[in-house]
Amino acid sequence: MTTDRSIDASSLADRKLGFLFREGSYFDLGILRIIAVATSLLFLIFISRFGIEGAFYLSGDFYRPLPALKILMLPFGWGTRPEPWLVNSIYWITIATGITALVGFRTNISLLIYAIGNIFLTAFIYSFSDLHHREAVMAVILFALALSPSGRVLSVDNRMGKGFNGLVDSTAASSTHSPYAYWPILLLQIFFALMYFSAVVWKHQSGLGWANGFTLQAYLVQDGIRHNSPIALWFSQFHYFIYFVQLIVVTFQATFFLIIFFPKLRWIYIPIGLVFHIGILLTLTAPFYQWIALYMGFIPWSNLREIISGRRKIIDLF
């Protein structure tokens, strides 16, 4: 990109920008943007809508607004319950900006509004005494994408010659890579590592006996009956297999942070993680769709594209 800017093009390379600002591919970041926005949009349209409608009918006894909702409702008063017209308005604005963020039109501002709308709507649903954990990482990553050059490629902005955004990117970046294109992907890895770390902490809060086979057997039985899952009930019979699975789960969650420092380990952790989350979806009916989708953000799509085009060998991935 040629402009009249006087930033020294070599200064970024010379400067030690550290762990957070290693060179990242715009393509990888664009793919993450598309995956994150598409997944969250589908959720908003086909699942969250029902939660929102249900919340409208709940009495004030259920209303315990989360701090996130209170902050966003400040113009209307601290702790005020949003009226249906307001929630519906925010819903449709969020959907609209989600679509523009997905196609990459005015990408960063679209993403910012979409991220805020997403937080508002999810916090609204969760302010009625029923909170879940699957949307949290998506809420954080959408914000990160809004603050990064995620619309540099794979976007209408790029097609219109407006893919570069000087507020979130560097003029010293190349047309394919930037020191500001990697940090959202790194943050995604960090957040996953912390989520798994929290899970390990809870599992061992009262000792090291969680991975004993019986624990997961019990949950398979419990959720198998609750959610009418024959596969869960069938699996619950195999004590030693489940014992082995629990050991794998604990080891996986406790060591996931290693992919932050040794990226090539992702080729071990991504398949295990996908099997883990798809497995609990099929057996325990634990619907962590957002996590499954965001796992795709760990894959180096730009490298895979080069392998397919013959510019790189597959062994280079490892």
Add this chain to the structure above:
Amino acid sequence: MVKFAVGSAALNKIILIVPSKNMVDHMVMPDNIKTILITAFVSSITLFQFYVSILPLTGKPMGGWYWPFTDYPMYKGTINEGDHIPIRTIVIARDSSGKETEITANIVGGGIGLFRFSNLAKTLINSDEEHTNIINLLTRNLDNRDNIIEIDLLNYPLVITKKGAEEAPSELLKRIHL
């Protein structure tokens, strides 16, 4: 286009450009400021999420209150061989003629859902207060709601073994006279 040279000679390498039109399209933030802001953003998220993650060790977990910064306690409880595992709480409404009706989340309806229903039942079990509003909510869709004289809350447990689960007798957790 207007250019400003900022600060000392070292900072003169970083120039803030303020164009006369299409301002947003051409605005550039100096790299050092971007770096600082992004570092602060990532560090804040990391530190707060880490803090929430280790709070269970102090015995005072935040739970989901600071969503999206939350802990992840799903499937945390340790269960050993022979333990009774609660499958669900059964809520039975009994009227003056002795007719019993099991109340489920579907019967209550109105967006209650499985988890809120369980929480309502736990509130009735664990609290000594009357909670008339909860009882009215649970019985609102029953045809005989005006004749309900008792609400029983039962546990439906199974015993866990190496071969899976075996039935255990249900236990009456609480009987509420109306």
